[in-house]
Each structure stands twice: as C-alpha cells, then as structure tokens.
Amino acid sequence: MQRSVYLDHAATTPVHPEVLAAMLPYFTRNFGNPSSVHAFGRESRIAVDKARATIANAINADAREIVFTSGGTEADNMAIQGVAIAMADKGKHIITSSVEHHAVLDTCEYLAKQGWEVTFLPVDEFGRISLADLEAAIRPDTVLISLIHGNNEVGTMQPVAEVGELARKKGIVFHVDAVQTVGTIPVDVKALKVDLLSFSAHKFYGPKGIGALYIRKGTRIKPLVHGGGQERKYRPGTENHAAIVGMARALEFALENMSDNVDRVTALRDRLIKGLLEIPEVRLNGHPTDRLPGNVNVGIRYVEGESLILSLDMKGVAVSSGSACTSGALDPSHVLLAMGMSHEIAHGSLRLTLGIDTTDEDIDYVLSIMPAIVDRLRKMSPLYNEK
C-alpha cells in the first residue's frame, strides 16, 4: 500500500482520540443546554465552566476573559470590528501588517471601506515587521494594533512581546492572531502584554468549529452578534459545549507534552529543510530559525505550486502552496509578495507543515520522492529550459 503522509497541519489537525472520547457524552447523555436551570443544564454548565478555566489557565488569563467563538476567523473579526466600533469616538486608525491571515486582512480592508484608516506595515525578506516602522505609524487617533504571532504561511514569528510593550505604553489596544501558536508553543497573554488574542481548537488536535477570543479585563469592545446572555453577552447563542470540552482537553494535552513536542518537531522540520535545500535552486521562505516549529516553506524555481501539490498527492503526501492556482485567486500569496518575492517564485512555493504525529519515516519518504517530482516538472517547464 502507498504511504500516506499528512504535512498540512497548519491547515488543520486530526482530533486526538482522547479528545473525541471526552466530547462524546456531551452529544447524547449530557446534552443539556448550559443555560437551563434543571439538572441536565447544570451538568453542561459545570462542564463549560471547567473547560473555560482550563483554557484560561493555559494562556495565563482569567476565566472571565475567555469568550468562545466558532473559530479563529470569528475571533479575529470580533476583536477587530468590536474594538473599532467601541473605540470609534476616540479614533479610527488601525495598524496591522501586510502578512496577516485573511481573517484579519479582509476585516481591516472591510473597515477601510467603512471609513476607518488602516496602515498595513511592510515586512522584511523574512516576513517580519520592524518596530521602527510600527512606531512611526502610530498616530493620536490609532486605536488598535493587530498582529499575527506566528505566520500561517511562512512560519515567521513576529516580535509580539516588543509590540505589546509599545502598545501598552501608548495606550493602544493590541490584538494578536495566535491561531498558529496557541497549543503549539507557550503563549502567555500577560508576558506578551496583549489585550486580545485569537485561537482555534482544530489547530491543536481539537475539533473544528470552536475557538476563543481572550479579552483582557477592561478592554473596550462591542459584540458582533446579539441574542441571549451567553458569554457575558459578548457572543450570545447556545454554547457548543461538546466542542468547548474538546478544546479544553486538547489544550491540556498540548501543554503536557509541549516542550518535548517542540523539540522533536523542530528537529524534524530542520531535517526536512536541509534535505529540500539540497535540491538545486530551492530556497527557504521565512525566517531560518525564528519560525514555527512545524513550518517548512520553500520556493522551488521553475515549477508551479499546484503541479507540485498534485504530484505529491499522487504519492500520498498532503501539502499546500501559496500559488494562486490553489486559492482560486489570480495573484499568488500576499505574504510571499509582501516579502519581496517575484510572482514566478511565489507561484512555485510549497508549504509543508509538520505535526506531533509526523515521524522520521515521513520525512525520509518525502525527501526520497521530491527530487524526481521536481525534476519531472522542471523538464516540462519552458522557464527551466531557458536558463
């Protein structure tokens, strides 16, 4: 049988069997609405409260500072739109970067059409913003800074703690999109001095459809959804309590084994990078060391990303690309273009993201099939023949 290797953990991860087991009773036996007064409801309320405390503790927050959402995208939307609306009387200027996830980027672009002003900070060749650029962009009417923690495409880490220090000093609300970091590396909202932090369960072996927004006590923010009194009116609607329980269990697991997993995955990542760079005219995208433990992103010259994905898929390897063809857009990844890459190189980018289930054999297999795949596509390419 053909080997199957999943290297797209930045897209999503499988639910840990014990997480699923923890969730199952809440679909059938303990199905009560947490808002109900009777025993069924009370049981669910206890489960939600316990999960909330576990999750808050994992990021060094207070349970009252956690609002559950449908995932990272909703948390990002709530943070940015909620603060923008709440702070509109003070100012309508927002600062973010040009390498954000679309959940942040598109929300900021939406607000820009609604009368807000948005500064999209440039990045260096590794995808990092500079503190000097940020400081220069701050104005008296700046009300929000939103920055991604670890980049979902190229893995580069942003100087979030330094930005938090600056934002706190200037009295500007600071939101961090930590969807790729929470559950993967230690995240401490107090140490990072963030006011809002988005994260999502399915990136750390929890279920899809559940995420959370950390809202530091005292932060001015308006809800986007109106209804009942759930989530202290910040996000009404009957709680998805089974998913909330699963998210908490997944985060417990992540924390228990975090430092071992980071070391092991980082070692596999570096071996994969080293092996890929042995193929001629392959370059690493993103920062060489200050990057997410599981992220590998390479530019493979003269070939196009979707062709690489299809070729690897035929061999049982699941990866992704910043090529336009894979996103339904005409332009390749905005992250790679913001890093100064040409369209041609950006079209030939390949993202391989490792997880805690990735093995040495997986890496060996990918490295054993990659040279022939690249060679076949290059032989087909008019760009390669011209060089």
Place this chain on the structure above:
Amino acid sequence: MSVYNEKVMEHFENPRNVGKLENADGVGEVGNATCGDIMRIYIKVDDEERISDIRFQTFGCGAAVATSSIVTEIAKGMRLDDAVALNNKDVADSLGGLPPIKLHCSNLAADALHAAIEDYRSRKGESQ
C-alpha cells in the same frame, strides 16, 4: 482525489509530446509568470500544410499541463486550417471539462497552438 477528473489527471501524470522541438517551423508562447501559466508549443509542418510533429513546454498548474498535452495530441497530423479552428473550449471539452475557475486562467493551449501556426505562417511569408 482532486478537483480534476480522471482524464485531466491522466494527462497530468503522463503528458504527451513534452519537450522542445529542434528546428521547429513555428513556435508559439502564451501566458506569463505573473499569472502563473506559461505555455509554449513547437510545430513541424509538412509539405501538405499538416502538423507533422508537435511538442510543448508548460509552467503551470494541473489544468495548464493537461490542456497543453491534449492539444498536442489533437493537433498532431491535423491540417493547419483545421488546427486554427480549434478553440480553448474544444480543448477543455476533450478533457471532459475543467473546474470553472480554470477555464479562464489555465485554458490557453489552443491560443498557444494558434500562436505557433501564426509564427510558422509569418516565417513562411518572409521567406517567399
């Protein structure tokens, strides 16, 4: 296994007539690196104005490779006048269809063939 049908994947996996044709009578290229697709087609034309040999080189996605491959298969042996009448839709149809998003960006193989025929005709015009 993918957004493409089996025939598209078969052409992607085993593309026909790949490579460069030395001493081609006509060469046509369409697309650019910015949009992510470049197709180049080389043709040899015989005395009866038929495409006696044809090759392609493509930088692009699965649809770009498969359409390039099948257009070379269709056009081989065809009279130039008939080959000129082929359009991009014919090419996509002969593959059993392409995902809608690909019909606009990566379905340029007939255009590349036409460019090669044009190149042949302009060279011939100059030599007469």
